[in-house]
Amino acid sequence: MEAAGGYGADDINRLLALLDRNSSLDATIESVADGIVLYDRAGRIVRMNAAAERLMGCIPVDGPLTLESQMAGLQPETTDGRPVRLEETPVWRALQGERAPGVAMGLRLHGRVLWVAASAAPVRAGDGTMLGVVATFTDITVLGELKQQSEDVLRAVSHDLRSPLTAIQGYAQLLEREIRRSALGDRAFRSVDAIIANAKKMNSMIQDLVDRASAESGHLKLNRVDLELHSFMHGLKERLATVLDMERVRIDVSEALPPVSADPDRLERILTNLLSNALKYSAPDTEVLVKAQHTHDQVSVSVVDRGVGIAAEDMPHMFDRFYRARSSRKADGLGLGLFITKTLVEAHGGRIWVQSEPGKGSVFTFTLPEAITHEL
Numbered sequence: 001m002e003a004a005g006g007y008g009a010d011d012i013n014r015l016l017a018l019l020d021r022n023s024s025l026d027a028t029i030e031s032v033a034d035g036i037v038l039y040d041r042a043g044r045i046v047r048m049n050a051a052a053e054r055l056m057g058c059i060p061v062d063g064p065l066t067l068e069s070q071m072a073g074l075q076p077e078t079t080d081g082r083p084v085r086l087e088e089t090p091v092w093r094a095l096q097g098e099r100a101p102g103v104a105m106g107l108r109l110h111g112r113v114l115w116v117a118a119s120a121a122p123v124r125a126g127d128g129t130m131l132g133v134v135a136t137f138t139d140i141t142v143l144g145e146l147k148q149q150s151e152d153v154l155r156a157v158s159h160d161l162r163s164p165l166t167a168i169q170g171y172a173q174l175l176e177r178e179i180r181r182s183a184l185g186d187r188a189f190r191s192v193d194a195i196i197a198n199a200k201k202m203n204s205m206i207q208d209l210v211d212r213a214s215a216e217s218g219h220l221k222l223n224r225v226d227l228e229l230h231s232f233m234h235g236l237k238e239r240l241a242t243v244l245d246m247e248r249v250r251i252d253v254s255e256a257l258p259p260v261s262a263d264p265d266r267l268e269r270i271l272t273n274l275l276s277n278a279l280k281y282s283a284p285d286t287e288v289l290v291k292a293q294h295t296h297d298q299v300s301v302s303v304v305d306r307g308v309g310i311a312a313e314d315m316p317h318m319f320d321r322f323y324r325a326r327s328s329r330k331a332d333g334l335g336l337g338l339f340i341t342k343t344l345v346e347a348h349g350g351r352i353w354v355q356s357e358p359g360k361g362s363v364f365t366f367t368l369p370e371a372i373t374h375e376l
Contacts, residue, residue, distance in 0.1 A: 035116075035137035038123070041130060043067035043095055055116065055137050056107070067091055075108040090120035094133040097122055104140065115141045161206055169199040193242075200243050207269070208336040211343065220347055222263040226371040229292055229299065230255045236268060244272075245279055252291040253301075259371040260299050266344045267368075273337045274303040274364050282307030282361065294370070298350065302365040309358040318354055341366075 029036050035052030037045055044066055048056070056074065068086065076084040086092055090100035099121045106113040120135040172195040179189050211220065230253045237246050271290075278288040282305040289304040310318065317323045319342040345352045345366045356362035 035139075037135045037137070039067075039091055039095075039133040039135065041095070041132055043091060043133075045070075046132060052137060055114065055139060056109070067095075077106045077108075077113070079104055079106075090118045091133055091135050094120035094122050094135070097130065113141075114139065115143075161202075165199055165202055165206075169196060169203075172196045172199065197243050204269075204272070205336075208340045211269075211340050220343070222266060222347055224261050224263055224348075226259040227262050227264060227267065228255075228259050229253050229257055229301070232264070232267070233271075233290060233292075236271060239268075240272060240275065244276060245284070246275075248279060248284070248286070249275060249288045249290060252289060254292070257292055257294055257299055260368040261371045262348055262368050266347070270341050270344050270366065271301075271303070273341045274366075277337065278303050278305035278307065278362070278364070281305060297370045298367045299370060300365055300367045302363055304361065304363045306361040309360055310354065310356040310362055311358055315354065315356065319352070 030049050032049060033051055035049065035055040037048040037052050037056075040046050067089070071084070071086060071089070076089065078084055084105055088103075089105075090103050093100040101119045103118050104115065105118055106115050108114075117138040117140050118135060120133050122130050123132045123134050124130050172192050176189070176192045176196065179192060233251045233253045237249060237251060240246050275288065275290070282288060286306045290301065291304065292299055292301045319338050321336065321339040323339070342352050345368075349369050350367035352364065352366035354362060354364050
């Protein structure tokens with residue numbers, strides 16, 4: 001295919017010569033299953049292989065087709081459905097001299113969305129002069145559809161599991177009230193209490209799976225409000241008293257702290273995961289401390305335990321998905337708790353880290369942004 005227009009003809013000829021001087025290279029590019037497109041310095045298509053023509057619906061290049069007009073025709077979108085801005089496209093970034101590998105985006109063709117992994121890099125002459133950009137487009141539509149199907153199945157399963165689980169928890173709480181009014185002993189009360197605690201634990205595990213799917217698909221949404229941490233933490237301590245040994249937890253959060261911007265439900269998940277771990281990995285007679293401090297435009301919250309600590313080989317992987325510690329710090333569950341905790345913290349614009357010494361305990365710290373209304 002020929003270059004458009006006549007703009008920068010010398011550079012375009014030099015660009016084409018990179019292929020034409022080596023017919024075997026040109027033939028190889030034509031045989032590649034991925035789409036390969038060559039752009040000039042103005043972002044216009046100079047050449048594309050047959051795979052690119054199929055992927056992009058045989059875009060004509062017999063006229064001055066700019067990057068903007070290509071975007072108008074293909075309407076690229078991000079994985080969460082947002083239109084891709086010009087400066088986010090790999091080709092535009094490569095035109096600025098940057099390498100842009102593996103950007104997933106959807107292209108609208110013939111009434112359907114084709115998902116591609118797009119990469120682009122500058123093409124330079126021997127003297128370093130930029131001649132244009134080469135871009136590759138890999139069709140990942142099947143992978144995207146499989147991922148969507150797996151997310152749909154996960155959501156359906158989580159819904160189907162929650163219905164009987166809600167019934168179990170509701171009837172167990174009703175039974176608990178009846179036991180309190182009856183003459184039955186502590187054994188009956190402890191049994192029904194165990195049912196309620198484990199039902200809540202199962203519900204938390206299901207929510208971990210749903211949040212993981214939402215985060216990976218870009219659909220994790222926060223309902224932020226301005227929160228006073230002092231009152232929130234003391235309220236949380238009361239709510240968790242039926243599930244965790246909260247008598248061991250001491251709250252050291254000042255009323256003078258500025259409010260934070262956070263989703264209350266997600267913040268409760270973050271703290272529940274950290275408190276559950278702290279209580280699980282420390283002796284029953286030791287205290288777990290929750291403290292907070294204000295630094296610049298954020299508030300940091302720390303959960304401190306005096307438990308078994310974390311082995312050095314486990315430290316770099318504590319927030320990895322499905323990671324199971326090889327040390328004495330072994331747990332039940334899915335191995336998603338800390339991964340989800342990190343995901344939720346980062347969704348708030350914060351970060352999380354851990355400090356630990358085996359045999360002496362651990363400190364998990366995360367940050368939350370200060371509420372904007374307070375800053376104003």
